[in-house]
Every structure is written in structure tokens, then in C-alpha cells.
Ligand SMILES: Nc1ncnc2c1ncn2[C@@H]1O[C@H](COP(=O)(O)OP(=O)(O)O)[C@@H](O)[C@H]1O
Ligand SMILES: Nc1ncnc2c1ncn2[C@@H]1O[C@H](COP(=O)(O)OP(=O)(O)O)[C@@H](O)[C@H]1O
Ligand SMILES: [Mg+2]
């Protein structure tokens with residue numbers, strides 16, 4: 001049984017009185033124990049909606065309108081708010097782009113860590129304190145002991161994100177969902193934080209759902225990859241395989257548009273246009289207006305996700321044997 | 322060598338910080354410290370470094386939005402940092418800026434035509450209305466903006482479209498020099514490529530000179546002629562782009578390059594210690610990078626290295642680089 005299995009997930013928002021628009025239009029995903037999966041796409045693709053749906057955090061007026069999310073065989077969508085709370089922040093931890101989503105500005109680091117721990121464990125103050133210091137050390141926070149007294153504003157952005165990771169680890173989760181955890185950080189700090197997340201996931205055999213727009217980051221950290229476009233997964237498979245031989249024209253374009261892929265001063269490969277808003281999706285394959293391989297069938301039918309890609313005219317297709 | 326289009330000599334920018342009324346110290350933030358750069362006509366001079374290192378302050382100082390507290394700034398050999406507004410006006414036409422955030426840099430109540438007409442009316446008031454209209458239309462066309470955008474407001478556009486409009490606005494006065502402050506950082510990958518291509522095309526068409534500010538070294542490698550790596554208000558390494566990428570000499574440049582996530586993977590496999598920046602208010606003596614530098618020795622903490630030329634043509638502020 002996979003650790004996490006998502007089937008045909010739809011997330012909808014009301015549009016006017018009677019109609020709805022979908023931010024997710026039928027997403028499937030499986031994650032095995034200890035596996036690291038990258039979710040990549042441009043802004044508005046629905047990546048955060050996917051994370052929020054798993055944690056039952058889709059805010060009104062949005063809702064999961066269809067599908068299932070099973071964690072250890074249990075459908076999270078059927079759980080009461082109380083039951084979901086025993087999973088969220090406990091067996092499934094999250095790291096967001098802005099550490100201040102997790103951290104309370106008026107509480108010391110120690111107080112917040114101990115509170116988190118006590119919400120999910122029967123543990124004495126003394127033991128809790130010890131465990132907190134241990135976790136702060138694990139995330140390589142210098143002078144961990146004295147940092148318990150510190151307030152979030154006294155720490156740099158990089159250290160704050162380390163504290164968030166320490167909090168995420170407190171309850172020994174089986175899955176960490178990280179939504180653009182380093183997007184707001186400088187490159188050197190990003191490298192530190194991603195190296196830390198990678199090390200901890202490996203050591204503790206924690207599964208990771210890493211949301212990012214950066215293909216370099218997923219190449220460094222994840223084993224499998226899912227490319228999202230306009231609320232759908234358009235390509236999925238082994239990270240290495242997709243990066244070396246992308247099959248969906250959108251994935252191909254994203255990789256080819258990277259400046260490191262072309263010589264100095266040459267024109268970059270460019271995908272025309274931009275991702276449509278969910279309120280104005282084109283017919284058929286949502287990518288067709290930007291795609292140089294599109295034909296009539298792409299304009300009229302949504303390509304099913306088969307053999308790891310949702311495309312009628314894929315590239316790099318391995319020859320049939 | 323030709324006269325540089327822009328040259329800074331020892332410029333410094335300091336910001337006095339608010340003081341507590343009982344305290345006697347007057348804290349001062351050193352945003353730029355003795356920066357000397359010379360930008361040649363037609364080149365793309367990149368400035369790279371992490372947030373807070375002074376990139377924006379340098380761009381704003383050059384363009385005249387942030388008077389330097391010391392040093393000199395020249396445009397085509399003419400000193401501009403102490404000019405009064407009236408003398409400076411014709412030079413403002415020649416130097417324009419594109420800002421990082423296309424959501425904040427356009428006035429939300431001004432339609433695209435008004436946005437583009439404003440710099441012409443302000444800096445070239447003698448221009449007849451018909452010519453203003455013609456210029457706006459031409460510039461919209463070369464920047465890939467649809468003529469129908471003229472009557473629309475910023476909120477009707479995507480981030481990439483807004484950045485095109487911001488670039489168009491920078492071009493209406495027919496400048497020779499443009500400071501582009503992280504113009505693609507807020508944009509999605511596929512849109513970044515569109516904007517970079519547009520800037521490349523405009524440069525070859527109009528012979529523009531760019532000061533391109535970014536924190537992304539992979540963009541520099543593709544786009545830059547020369548590059549200055551900054552750290553805490555100082556230039557640490559200045560070199561031709563190829564030279565810098567072939568053989569980065571400053572340990573900070575090496576750290577930056579090493580931190581870039583690679584499609585080949587493997588860079589994040591070893592843990593990295595948290596690196597903290599010194600406080601720009603209480604700067605330690607010696608090399609500003611010393612607290613994070615694996616090579617640092619006692620000398621680095623005592624004596625600040627000056628930029629000095631190396632045999633490969635790069636200039637590097639490190640005691641040990643060779
Ligand atoms: N409250 C809301 N009402 C309507 N649409 C929304 C709302 N929140 C998000 N969306 C839309 O859902 C889509 C997916 O958003 P999101 O998951 O945040 O994208 P990503 O994280 O990939 O950038 C976007 O098109 C966004 O505009
Ligand atoms: N108006 C200001 N007042 C006080 N400090 C400032 C001001 N503008 C910038 N700074 C400080 O100057 C330093 C350099 O800032 P900036 O040039 O914006 O860096 P960058 O663009 O490289 O991120 C930073 O420490 C910043 O906090
Ligand atoms: Mg998001």
C-alpha cells in the first residue's frame with residue numbers, strides 16, 4: 001500500500017451564483033514510503049491547491065469537489081476536523097515559503113516548539129525541552145540551547161526556515177509537504193536548506209512532496225517528478241528520465257527555456273504566451289495555444305495521462321519493443 | 322579604450338538609521354562602499370549578489386535616484402552626481418530604469434498610453450502630441466505589446482505583459498543606457514525567456530547599454546558581457562563573464578556558483594553549514610566575507626583586501642586569490 005494515494009482530485013471555486021471553476025481538474029498521484037516527489041509548474045498551475053487539499057486546508061469558498069486522498073489506506077477527505085488535526089502537523093508536516101506562516105511572532109522559538117510537541121504527545125516540559133534542543137541541533141542551528149529563548153524576528157530568513165524544519169521534524173512525520181520552501185531565500189541559503197531537507201529525508205526515511213517552480217531544485221532533491229499545467233498533471237515519471245528526455249512539449253519548453261541550456265548571447269528558446277487563468281481555459285489540451293505541435297485533436301480533446309504524459313504528440317517516445 | 326558610458330569612482334552610500342532618543346550612538350548602514358565600475362558602450366554589465374548587498378542602491382545611485390554620500394559618477398565622461406535638476410534633465414532621458422516588481426512599478430490608475438507618454442512629456446516637454454503618440458505606438462510595437470493595450474490599466478495584464486510595458490516605458494525617451502533591476506526575478510521561467518530575448522533584441526537593434534542587476538548567476542552566464550560580484554556593499558570580483566565562469570577566483574563567487582541547483586544533480590548531497598551575513602551597521606574590519614570563508618586566516622579578519630588584477634584579467638578582492 002502506498003503511503004499517499006490521490007485519485008481524480010478536483011478542487012473547485014464558485015464563479016458567480018451557479019457555476020464553478022476548477023483549480024485542480026483530476027489529479028492522480030502516489031507516493032511510497034520515504035520517496036521524494038517534486039511537483040513543478042508555473043504560478044497558477046495548482047501546486048499549492050494540491051498541498052492544501054492533502055492537508056484539508058482549502059479555504060472557503062474553495063472545496064474538494066471530487067476524488068480521494070488516502071494516507072495509509074484511510075481517506076483523509078472523510079475524516080473529521082479533529083481526526084485530521086491528529087495527522088496534520090504530526091504524521092504529515094508542512095513547510096511553507098514564508099516561515100512566518102508557521103511561526104508565531106509573539107512567542108519564543110522554544111514555546112512554539114514545546115506547544116507543537118504537547119499538542120501531539122504526552123511529554124513532560126523537561127523532556128520536551130530536551131527534544132527541542134536536539135531538533136534545533138539536527139537542523140544545524142548554531143547555539144541551539146540559547147535559541148529557544150529567541151523570537152522569530154531575531155533570526156535571519158534562513159535560520160527561521162531551519163526552525164520551521166525543526167518544528168516539522170519534532171513529531172517524526174512520515175511525510176513532509178514543502179511548498180516552495182526556498183523561493184524567498186538567497187541561492188546560498190537555498191542550497192543550505194535544500195541540502196538539509198535532503199539529508200534529513202534520507203536519514204529518517206521521510207517521504208517528501210516538494211513543490212517548486214525550479215527544475216534544478218527537483219533535479220537535486222527528488223526521485224520522481226510531476227509537471228503540472230492549468231490544474232492537471234501533464235507529465236510524470238522518474239526525475240532523471242524526464243529531465244534527460246521530456247515527453248510533453250511543455251516540459252520540453254520549460255527545460256529548453258533555461259539560460260544554462262544555450263550558449264552565451266544566443267536567443268533563448270521561448271514558449272509563447274502564458275498560462276491561462278482557470279476562469280478562461282482553452283478547449284481540449286490547455287497547453288495547445290502555446291504548443292508548436294498542436295493539431296485539431298489537441299484543440300478538441302483533453303489528452304489522457306498515459307505512459308507518464310498527457311499529450312497526443314509527445315516527444316522522445318521510446319521505441320516500442 | 323573608449324570613454325565608458327557610465328563610470329563610478331569610489332561611490333559610497335550610507336543610510337543613517339533611526340536612533341533611540343537616549344542613545345548616543347548614531348548607527349549608520351553602509352549600503353555601498355567605494356564602488357568603482359566602468360561600463361563600456363554597448364555592453365551588458367551584470368551586477369550579481371545576494372539580497373542586501375547593495376545592487377539596487379548602486380543602480381539607483383547611477384540613475385540619480387539615490388545621491389551617493391561620497392564618490393563621483395560620470396556619464397559619457399561628464400560628472401553627473403552633483404548636477405542640479407535642470408542640468409541633469411537631458412541626461413535623465415538617456416538613462417532609464419526597469420524595476421523588479423512589475424506589479425508595483427506601474428501606476429495602477431494610469432493606462433498604458435499615459436504610462437508611456439508621461440516620461441516624454443516630463444523630460445521632453447517640447448514634443449508635439451502627434452509625435453508622442455507616434456513614439457508610444459512605435460515603442461509598443463518593438464517591445465511586443467499589442468496596440469490595443471494603450472487604453473488598458475495595469476491590472477488587466479499578466480506579470481510578463483507588465484514587464485514588457487515597463488520596458489517600453491523605459492524606452493520612450495530613446496535612452497542609451499538602461500538599469501534593469503532584477504527585471505525577470507518575479508516572472509515564471511517561460512516568461513523570463515521571453516523578456517530576456519526581448520532585451521537581447523532591443524540591444525542589438527538600438528545599441529543599448531545595460532546595467533543588469535540579478536541574483537541569478539545562470540542568467541549572467543547567458544546574458545552578460547562582464548560581471549561584478551558584490552557582497553555587503555563591495556565588489557568582490559569583476560571579470561568578463563567567460564573568465565568568471567571558467568575560473569571563479571573569489572571564494573564568494575565560488576560559493577555562489579556552487580549553490581546553483583544543477584540539472585545534473587549532486588550539488589546538495591553534502592550538508593552545508595548555515596552562513597550568516599555580518600551586520601551592515603557594525604561591519605567587522607577586514608574582509609566582509611571572512612566570517613563565511615573556508616580559506617579565511619587571521620590576516621583576512623584584520624586587513625581588508627583591495628580589488629587587484631589577476632593574470633587572467635579578473636579583478637578580485639581576496640588576499641589569497643591568484
Ligand atoms: N480563493 C480563490 N478563488 C478563486 N481561484 C483561486 C483561489 N485561490 C486560488 N485560485 C486559483 O487556483 C489556481 C491554482 O492556484 P495555486 O494552487 O495557488 O497555484 P500555484 O501554487 O501552482 O502557483 C490559480 O489559477 C488561482 O488563481
Ligand atoms: N532607504 C534605505 N534606508 C535604510 N537602509 C536601506 C535603504 N535602502 C537600502 N537599505 C539597505 O542597504 C543595503 C543594500 O540594499 P539594496 O541596495 O536594496 O540591496 P539589494 O538590491 O542588493 O538587495 C541593505 O542592507 C538595505 O537594507
Ligand atoms: Mg503556490
Ligand SMILES: [Mg+2]
Pocket residue numbers: 376377378
Ligand atoms: Mg534589490
